[in-house]
Amino acid sequence: MKHVRNFAIVAILAFGVYALPGGDTAADLFGATLFVILTIGIGLLAARLYRERRFDIEALGDRWRLVLYGALGAIVLAMAATPELFDTGLGTIAWIAIMAACVYALVRVFRHAREY
16 A cells, blocks of 8 residues: 555656746756765765775876776766767767776776786
8 A cells, every 4th residue: 555655755746847837947956956866975975985085096106097087087987978978879889899998997997906
């Protein structure tokens, strides 16, 4: 019964966004707010992980640290450019190739860190 009630609440809110004037603007504002909160959360998580693993990251060496930071930077840039890249077929293939290369680089860094 609890699930039916929750579904009804979500359905009523969705109908309100669909039917009421200005609902699309409110939905855009809500989506943008969630995106900002998510971005801040990811940034705080990254800062905390860096502080907790600073010694391990420094122990990687210059080359592997460059690979790690380069892969993370490429992921951030690819995620920021996702709407533009997905507009064309070649852009979609490039996005997939960038993400695959970044995942491969991160796996290589992880395996290198666990060798010792």
